[in-house]
Amino acid sequence: MTVVEELTNKAQALLEDRSFRELRDLLGPLFPADIAEIIGQFSPTDQAIVFRILPRELAADIFEYLELEHQTCLLAALGDYRVALILNEMDPDDRTALLEEIPAAAAKQLIKLLSKEQRQVAITLLGFPENSVGRLMNPEYLAVKQDWSMTRVLEHIRAHGEEVDVINTIYVLDEQGRLVADIRIREVLLAPPDLAVKDLIGRQVVALRATQDQEEAVEVFKKYDRNTLPVVDSQGVMMGIVTADDMLDIAEEEATEDIQKLGAVEALEEPYISIPLSELVHNRARWLVVLFVGELLTATAMGYFEKEIEQAIVLALFIPLVISSGGNSGSQAATLIIRSLSIGEIELSDWRRVLRREFGAGALLGLLLGTLGFLRIALWAAFAGHYGDHWPLVGFVVGFTLLTVVLWGAVTGAMLPFIMQRLGADPAASSTPFVATLVDVTGVVIYFSVASVVLSGTLL
Amino acid sequence: MTVVEELTNKAQALLEDRSFRELRDLLGPLFPADIAEIIGQFSPTDQAIVFRILPRELAADIFEYLELEHQTCLLAALGDYRVALILNEMDPDDRTALLEEIPAAAAKQLIKLLSKEQRQVAITLLGFPENSVGRLMNPEYLAVKQDWSMTRVLEHIRAHGEEVDVINTIYVLDEQGRLVADIRIREVLLAPPDLAVKDLIGRQVVALRATQDQEEAVEVFKKYDRNTLPVVDSQGVMMGIVTADDMLDIAEEEATEDIQKLGAVEALEEPYISIPLSELVHNRARWLVVLFVGELLTATAMGYFEKEIEQAIVLALFIPLVISSGGNSGSQAATLIIRSLSIGEIELSDWRRVLRREFGAGALLGLLLGTLGFLRIALWAAFAGHYGDHWPLVGFVVGFTLLTVVLWGAVTGAMLPFIMQRLGADPAASSTPFVATLVDVTGVVIYFSVASVVLSGTLL
Numbered sequence: 001m002t003v004v005e006e007l008t009n010k011a012q013a014l015l016e017d018r019s020f021r022e023l024r025d026l027l028g029p030l031f032p033a034d035i036a037e038i039i040g041q042f043s044p045t046d047q048a049i050v051f052r053i054l055p056r057e058l059a060a061d062i063f064e065y066l067e068l069e070h071q072t073c074l075l076a077a078l079g080d081y082r083v084a085l086i087l088n089e090m091d092p093d094d095r096t097a098l099l100e101e102i103p104a105a106a107a108k109q110l111i112k113l114l115s116k117e118q119r120q121v122a123i124t125l126l127g128f129p130e131n132s133v134g135r136l137m138n139p140e141y142l143a144v145k146q147d148w149s150m151t152r153v154l155e156h157i158r159a160h161g162e163e164v165d166v167i168n169t170i171y172v173l174d175e176q177g178r179l180v181a182d183i184r185i186r187e188v189l190l191a192p193p194d195l196a197v198k199d200l201i202g203r204q205v206v207a208l209r210a211t212q213d214q215e216e217a218v219e220v221f222k223k224y225d226r227n228t229l230p231v232v233d234s235q236g237v238m239m240g241i242v243t244a245d246d247m248l249d250i251a252e253e254e255a256t257e258d259i260q261k262l263g264a265v266e267a268l269e270e271p272y273i274s275i276p277l278s279e280l281v282h283n284r285a286r287w288l289v290v291l292f293v294g295e296l297l298t299a300t301a302m303g304y305f306e307k308e309i310e311q312a313i314v315l316a317l318f319i320p321l322v323i324s325s326g327g328n329s330g331s332q333a334a335t336l337i338i339r340s341l342s343i344g345e346i347e348l349s350d351w352r353r354v355l356r357r358e359f360g361a362g363a364l365l366g367l368l369l370g371t372l373g374f375l376r377i378a379l380w381a382a383f384a385g386h387y388g389d390h391w392p393l394v395g396f397v398v399g400f401t402l403l404t405v406v407l408w409g410a411v412t413g414a415m416l417p418f419i420m421q422r423l424g425a426d427p428a429a430s431s432t433p434f435v436a437t438l439v440d441v442t443g444v445v446i447y448f449s450v451a452s453v454v455l456s457g458t459l460l
Numbered sequence: 461m462t463v464v465e466e467l468t469n470k471a472q473a474l475l476e477d478r479s480f481r482e483l484r485d486l487l488g489p490l491f492p493a494d495i496a497e498i499i500g501q502f503s504p505t506d507q508a509i510v511f512r513i514l515p516r517e518l519a520a521d522i523f524e525y526l527e528l529e530h531q532t533c534l535l536a537a538l539g540d541y542r543v544a545l546i547l548n549e550m551d552p553d554d555r556t557a558l559l560e561e562i563p564a565a566a567a568k569q570l571i572k573l574l575s576k577e578q579r580q581v582a583i584t585l586l587g588f589p590e591n592s593v594g595r596l597m598n599p600e601y602l603a604v605k606q607d608w609s610m611t612r613v614l615e616h617i618r619a620h621g622e623e624v625d626v627i628n629t630i631y632v633l634d635e636q637g638r639l640v641a642d643i644r645i646r647e648v649l650l651a652p653p654d655l656a657v658k659d660l661i662g663r664q665v666v667a668l669r670a671t672q673d674q675e676e677a678v679e680v681f682k683k684y685d686r687n688t689l690p691v692v693d694s695q696g697v698m699m700g701i702v703t704a705d706d707m708l709d710i711a712e713e714e715a716t717e718d719i720q721k722l723g724a725v726e727a728l729e730e731p732y733i734s735i736p737l738s739e740l741v742h743n744r745a746r747w748l749v750v751l752f753v754g755e756l757l758t759a760t761a762m763g764y765f766e767k768e769i770e771q772a773i774v775l776a777l778f779i780p781l782v783i784s785s786g787g788n789s790g791s792q793a794a795t796l797i798i799r800s801l802s803i804g805e806i807e808l809s810d811w812r813r814v815l816r817r818e819f820g821a822g823a824l825l826g827l828l829l830g831t832l833g834f835l836r837i838a839l840w841a842a843f844a845g846h847y848g849d850h851w852p853l854v855g856f857v858v859g860f861t862l863l864t865v866v867l868w869g870a871v872t873g874a875m876l877p878f879i880m881q882r883l884g885a886d887p888a889a890s891s892t893p894f895v896a897t898l899v900d901v902t903g904v905v906i907y908f909s910v911a912s913v914v915l916s917g918t919l920l
Contacts, residue, residue: 029664031666031684033683033684033685065685157649158649158650161646161649161650162646162650164646166628166687167628167644167645167649168626168627168645185645186621186622186624189614189618189621190618190621190622204489206491218708221708222705222708222709222712223493224491224493225493225525225705226705227626227687227703227704227705228687243687243704244703244704244705244708245681245682245685245687245704247704247708248681248708248711251708251712251715252711252803255711255712255718255719256799256803259715259718259719259722259799260796260799262719262722263722263791263795263892264788264791264792264795265792265796268796271800271805272796272797272799272800272805272806273800273805273806273813273817277820277821280817281820281821281824281825284789284792284821285824285828287788287792288785288788288789288792288825288828288829288866289828289829289832291788292781292785292788292829292832295780295781295784295785296781298780298784299777299778299780299781299836302777302780303777303846306773306774306777309769309773309776310773313766313770316762316769316776316779317759317763317766318759319776319779319780320755320759320783320900320904321752321755321756321758321759323784324755324758324783324784324787324896324897324900325748325751325755327784327787327893327896328724328747328751328897331723332725332744332747334723335719335720335723335724335725336720336723336725336728336732339716339719339732340731343712343716345731345733350733353733357733357737357740360737361737361740361741364741365745365748368745368748368749369748369749369752372749372752373752376756386763406748432723432791432892433787433892436784436787436788436896437784437788440780444780
């Protein structure tokens with residue numbers, strides 16, 4: 001049993017026999033994140049009790065770490081007074097995440113509970129498009145003017161440091177509030193007290209646009225190895241800051257979406273376990289039907305070869321083997337290319353290089369599987385007398401088809417993501433099952449075409 | 461053409477007509493990350509020239525942003541003197557990444573070039589296992605004692621602030637150098653000058669273990685929303701700090717590995733585009749062969765039904781449709797569950813809940829595809845006279861099989877990752893092609909079993 005589980009049970013017990021002081025003493029010293037994890041297990045009403053007995057700043061901290069679904073239940077369970085306390089204490093970016101999640105009517109109610117300036121902040125942040133940097137912004141930061149002395153800067157920090165979350169970087173703004181530069185508190189502390197800010201300013205500043213996509217922001221953080229970045233509007237006016245820890249969550253969501261698309265599932269809005277079954281089915285049904293319709297073509301294709309199958313039943317036995325080998329090879333290639341494209345390892349312009357690589361890789365892998373396929377048939381023919389007198393021909397057909405479909409799979413799987421991106425679509429949308437299906441259909445055609453050429457006059 | 465591309469061309473031109481001052485003036489004001497991107501396009505010799513003409517601190521900064529392959533070439537091209545300058549200026553964690561990458565012999569040579577204390581640092585960091593937090597550690601941080609006054613702390617920061625990278629958090633150590641607490645510089649600045657450190661210390665401190673896995677560290681950063689975390693050894697002695705921006709890279713690598721495994725490729729050691737073809741093929745061949753051998757079972761299975769196929773060729777036509785529908789449904793389920801497990805949305809203990817969900821989802825999706833399958837056959841029979849007089853039976857066999865395999869696929873795809881994890885393997889190893897192959901084989905058996913029951917006496 002983990003420490004958290006132990007504490008959860010203890011806390012639950014204390015709740016049941018209503019010994020609230022002990023409960024407060026038990027939870028009080030823990031980290032907000034851990035307390036949130038513990039009471040995450042409680043019923044909304046119990047959560048409300050815990051929130052009433054804990055000191056309010058702590059309550060607000062904990063609230064930020066709760067999952068959205070818990071936050072909303074809790075808000076319903078708590079009285080307006082406590083809700084107001086919590087909302088006003090919350091970090092603006094976390095609050096925005098909450099407000100954008102709950103129904104508009106409820107959000108309006110909550111915003112009413114905010115203090116005048118906090119309401120202003122909340123409304124501004126909600127004004128930014130979803131998944132934009134603005135939504136992650138924390139509008140509280142330290143700003144100084146170019147002509148200030150280090151002494152004045154330090155005074156300013158002493159006076160306003162308490163209101164801000166991040167203090168290691170200080171932002172230099174001009175008279176219009178436009179971002180001029182960022183200086184690190186370290187430089188301020190080390191500089192002679194009478195030095196002016198403008199004499200400290202180095203090279204130009206990296207900043208994010210409030211309307212910029214959050215996934216782009218992740219790339220900027222990665223490229224410049226920053227822990228904090230300033231956010232400006234189209235006029236370059238400083239609006240707030242974003243921190244790297246928020247980027248971790250974005251990067252994870254991004255990867256999850258890619259992975260789900262790769263698996264031919266439309267990206268889920270909520271965690272798998274909490275999403276309604278109807279939505280879960282809906283997100284999977286669409287792709288499954290598309291793939292099904294595509295796969296129907298195999299039936300049509302094989303319809304044309306019905307005569308061949310009738311004359312050489314043995315061919316039918318290897319259909320799944322042939323097509324799924326092509327599909328697997330295609331899935332592998334697609335997976336590699338889609339990921340490389342999405343993390344910028346390769347670009348659209350690299351398609352020729354990739355094509356060459358996949359041609360090489362596909363040919364080698366195809367040769368390998370083709371040989372294995374032939375051997376399998378040869379062995380069974382030799383020792384079990386399967387596949388009749390013409391087994392060498394059958395072996396050759398299967399082996400040669402394997403070589404072709406594996407190569408074809410690798411090339412298709414690698415090129416499809418490029419085509420998707422070229423068309424402005426998300427490469428991940430060329431999911432691996434999609435590639436597999438595509439290769440299945442062509443695989444059937446290749447298989448029987450090879451067969452009818454090689455076996456005509458003998459089996460056919 | 462992007463700004464960087466423009467600058468690259470300009471720089472290239474200046475290099476060619478040897479106008480180095482202009483080149484320095486062009487690159488000098490840019491961000492190290494951008495300069496690195498620009499000269500990343502140059503030949504090693506040209507890179508070496510640029511490094512000689514740029515101020516050395518800048519050169520070191522730039523060097524940190526170069527890709528490892530470029531770093532190694534460059535070290536070869538530069539003279540020991542410059543190499544020494546750069547290596548001694550580099551951030552210890554970036555230097556470790558470089559030293560662990562290059563051949564041991566070369567690494568030894570480089571370590572010789574380090575100053576006495578830097579050599580000490582480098583050797584310690586290299587001592588930690590690969591993918592351990594220790595490898596990411598920056599051993600430079602601000603440490604203070606519990607009985608110090610705020611004034612003394614600020615003096616200490618003024619004196620040593622220059623050596624450290626992160627200043628917003630200061631670490632409180634006891635006489636044995638064990639980590640007692642962390643205080644934020646903000647608190648120091650706001651506290652009365654004569655207050656003692658120990659009176660500022662709040663709740664216990666979150667710390668990482670130097671030997672801890674880097675992927676675990678990412679989780680800790682996410683859970684506690686931190687930008688910096690201290691690293692301690694088994695005795696709790698403070699060894700260094702890790703920053704959230706490094707976590708972004710780890711999180712990305714982690715996701716890439718998961719994605720590659722999902723696509724039945726062994727995680728690549730290098731970027732797709734730079735990895736040798738032989739390795740690329742090797743990383744794919746193993747899985748492809750495993751899947752192939754698995755898929756061979758379909759041939760064996762169908763061997764048993766050869767008679768049925770002969771009597772009802774029509775059955776063969778729908779084999780790809782049936783098995784790949786099962787495979788797709790399995791891939792979807794596996795993708796969702798593997799990702800949820802890897803980001804901790806669900807745990808081993810949730811398997812019952814997941815099983816229920818997938819049973820529901822699979823049944824609905826199966827019903828959908830089954831109906832579509834039946835309709836397809838009914839329509840072709842009605843309008844094209846396909847599939848003979850017994851088409852309703854054939855339609856039922858295909859429809860019912862689809863229902864079963866889709867359900868079966870969803871359940872297998874969802875449960876396999878749990879089984880993997882239960883066995884201590886990586887759930888992502890139950891790749892989607894693996895699930896698909898498994899379902900293919902069972903699909904064939906289901907299909908013909910259903911057929912032989914339903915069609916016996918009519919077609920069979």
